[in-house]
Amino acid sequence: MALRWKEYVELADALNKAYPDQTLADMEDAELIKLVKALPDFHDDSEPDETTLMAVMARWISVAYPED
Amino acid sequence: MAEKRTEFESLGGNNLDGIGGNAKKITYTAEDGTKRSLQIDCGMKFSDKTLTGVDNYIAPLECDDLLVTHAHADHIAGIIHHIQMNPERPLNIYADKFTHMFMAAEMAKQGLPLDNMPKFHDVEDGKKFNVNGFEIEPVPVTHSAPGAIAFVVESPDGTRLLDMGDFKTTPAELGKGWDDKRFAEVFAKGIDVCFCDSTSTTSKETTPSYEKVTKGFKKILYDNPNAQMMVGTIARSAQQMMADVIAVAEYAKETGTKPKTFILDGASLVMVNNCLNKAGISMTKTCKDRTGVSVNIIDAKSPEARNVPPNERIYMVTGTQGEELAAMARTARGENRNIKPSRSCPNLCVNQQAVIPSGDNQAIVDEMMAALKAQGWKTMIPERGAPFVEGETYYVSGHGRAGDMEKVAEIAAANMPKDRQCTFIGIHGNEEQTKATEEIFKAKGQKVEHITNAQKVEVSNGDVKVAKTIGRATRIAVIDQNDDFRDPDFKYVKETFNPVAKKWEEVAEVPYKKILDPAANKFKGNNGKGGRGGKKGHRHKINPAVMAQVAKRSR
Ligand SMILES: [Zn+2]
Numbered sequence: 001m002a003l004r005w006k007e008y009v010e011l012a013d014a015l016n017k018a019y020p021d022q023t024l025a026d027m028e029d030a031e032l033i034k035l036v037k038a039l040p041d042f043h044d045d046s047e048p049d050e051t052t053l054m055a056v057m058a059r060w061i062s063v064a065y066p067e068d
Numbered sequence: 069m070a071e072k073r074t075e076f077e078s079l080g081g082n083n084l085d086g087i088g089g090n091a092k093k094i095t096y097t098a099e100d101g102t103k104r105s106l107q108i109d110c111g112m113k114f115s116d117k118t119l120t121g122v123d124n125y126i127a128p129l130e131c132d133d134l135l136v137t138h139a140h141a142d143h144i145a146g147i148i149h150h151i152q153m154n155p156e157r158p159l160n161i162y163a164d165k166f167t168h169m170f171m172a173a174e175m176a177k178q179g180l181p182l183d184n185m186p187k188f189h190d191v192e193d194g195k196k197f198n199v200n201g202f203e204i205e206p207v208p209v210t211h212s213a214p215g216a217i218a219f220v221v222e223s224p225d226g227t228r229l230l231d232m233g234d235f236k237t238t239p240a241e242l243g244k245g246w247d248d249k250r251f252a253e254v255f256a257k258g259i260d261v262c263f264c265d266s267t268s269t270t271s272k273e274t275t276p277s278y279e280k281v282t283k284g285f286k287k288i289l290y291d292n293p294n295a296q297m298m299v300g301t302i303a304r305s306a307q308q309m310m311a312d313v314i315a316v317a318e319y320a321k322e323t324g325t326k327p328k329t330f331i332l333d334g335a336s337l338v339m340v341n342n343c344l345n346k347a348g349i350s351m352t353k354t355c356k357d358r359t360g361v362s363v364n365i366i367d368a369k370s371p372e373a374r375n376v377p378p379n380e381r382i383y384m385v386t387g388t389q390g391e392e393l394a395a396m397a398r399t400a401r402g403e404n405r406n407i408k409p410s411r412s413c414p415n416l417c418v419n420q421q422a423v424i425p426s427g428d429n430q431a432i433v434d435e436m437m438a439a440l441k442a443q444g445w446k447t448m449i450p451e452r453g454a455p456f457v458e459g460e461t462y463y464v465s466g467h468g469r470a471g472d473m474e475k476v477a478e479i480a481a482a483n484m485p486k487d488r489q490c491t492f493i494g495i496h497g498n499e500e501q502t503k504a505t506e507e508i509f510k511a512k513g514q515k516v517e518h519i520t521n522a523q524k525v526e527v528s529n530g531d532v533k534v535a536k537t538i539g540r541a542t543r544i545a546v547i548d549q550n551d552d553f554r555d556p557d558f559k560y561v562k563e564t565f566n567p568v569a570k571k572w573e574e575v576a577e578v579p580y581k582k583i584l585d586p587a588a589n590k591f592k593g594n595n596g597k598g599g600r601g602g603k604k605g606h607r608h609k610i611n612p613a614v615m616a617q618v619a620k621r622s623r
Binding site: 005006008009010013021022023024025026027028029050051052054055056057058059061062064065067068 | 168169172173174175176177179181182183185188332333334335336337338339341342343345346350352365366367369370371372386387393394395398585587588
């Protein structure tokens with residue numbers, strides 16, 4: 001299934017699988033966009049706004065730290 | 069022709085039974101009778117489910133335009149539930165950038181679809197904006213949460229109300245905070261009614277500043293120069309964490325040693341650090357600008373964390389009140405893969421938050437600290453209400469005390485126009501607390517009034533009147549029928565407060581649409597493989613047998 005910005009929950013899961021050792025505490029938007037665009041299943045030409053980027057980031061962080 | 073007027077109503081927060089569920093509504097009625105309103109905050113009030121059967125209560129959300137003062141649950145946690153109850157409503161939220169980022173992150177954490185996210189509008193000090201005919205001026209204040217804001221709301225007829233939000237009157241460490249001059253300006257323009265945070269106004273003196281935390285924390289570093297540290301904190305109350313970071317930088321400078329590294333363990337802390345960076349108030353940059361020292365802040369899972377020598381590590385963790393799934397309790401149970409006591413250096417655990425006196429919190433935190441001690445951690449925890457000791461105290465509150473209110477009264481008195489006296493009203497507290505606030509202003513020669521929830525304050529032609537009759541306050545009981553935050557099955561019940569009988573009465577169940585993405589919870593705990601129930605805020609005593617085992621393993 002093609003990943004898009006809108007399905008940020010699936011997108012975050014894919015990011016966590018692809019980059020398990022990534023430092024997340026200080027990741028900047030530009031870096032996040034680069035990593036998302038490098039995912040083989042990602043196909044979306046739309047521009048994410050900052051709320052969307054925060055949503056992807058927050059989901060990724062909560063998948064990476066599942067306990068807390 | 070009706071008389072034009074501006075009304076303020078505390079929808080929640082001026083409770084008879086304790087703090088929480090803060091929400092305020094401002095309504096302007098024009099001469100032709102048309103009304104326009106906006107709301108400030110929509111918070112949650114915690115409930116002891118074992119006594120009430122209710123997880124928590126949320127304030128009503130009566131307007132589509134919402135100003136948010138700061139990122140604490142008692143001001144924002146109602147919002148996502150209201151979105152579930154009415155996903156189509158066009159909700160506009162006006163908040164500081166950090167608060168915006170934090171709210172978006174929290175909503176995403178719970179799986180709120182992007183289409184249902186509110187529209188966020190970032191507000192900034194000095195930039196007035198217009199909402200529904202009201203002119204709004206955000207004014208920064210200092211609170212434990214960064215980005216805390218007070219709002220001046222000016223009605224079309226020129227009535228000016230000031231909601232101070234949660235505040236104290238000493239400087240912030242992170243971002244903009246309290247500034248006497250800024251409030252002198254605000255009062256000089258005339259304020260008809262000022263609403264003040266009453267949380268701590270029954271306490272004397274002024275709440276100590278975050279600078280004092282830096283001093284106290286630095287003393288801990290001097291006393292334990294070679295220790296691996298674990299520090300318990302509240303993630304979204306990042307002002308205190310910032311004070312710790314500055315302490316580390318100053319200690320390194322004073323001793324000529326390498327600064328210790330902050331290692332954030334847990335989603336909330338990693339997320340807050342990320343939100344701070346996005347809001348332009350990075351802790352590392354703030355520290356570098358202030359002290360000239362670079363302090364590393366990394367996450368516990370990054371490979372870099374493993375390369376930091378134990379005696380250079382300061383793990384920041386959540387779970388100061390012994391919350392079962394938070395990093396501190398998991399470390400106490402020997403279940404935290406990221407944090408173990410070191411064998412090569414002393415281990416020190418600083419719980420940087422006093423026990424909140426509620427339920428059996430004290431016993432639970434005592435057990436957790438004892439379990440850590442049994443593993444070889446030296447432990448420290450501040451005593452609630454202990455007097456402030458310069459250079460020793462390492463925890464301060466974000467709420468102003470009597471001395472802070474006196475300062476507000478003095479600034480107001482010195483600056484307000486002679487022909488426009490301000491009336492002060494206590495909010496964010498129970499009767500005793502709000503009355504204490506009003507007594508402080510009265511003693512300073514100021515006009516005061518007193519309200520409870522659903523008791524309107526009306527301003528017309530500069531006259532301030534409190535309604536004699538009290539309406540019915542409303543709240544929504546939130547009940548998770550699964551009793552499992554990983555897979556909540558919410559039931560919402562509307563209740564109203566009968567001011568004569570002084571009790572809450574059930575009105576009706578509120579239907580809602582399940583819009584949170586269930587996939588958002590599948591990775592929670594045990595990677596979704598089931599196992600122990602997951603009540604995030606849940607606390608229980610650590611079984612002594614488990615404690616003994618953990619201690620044995622660690623020796
Ligand atoms: Zn509050």
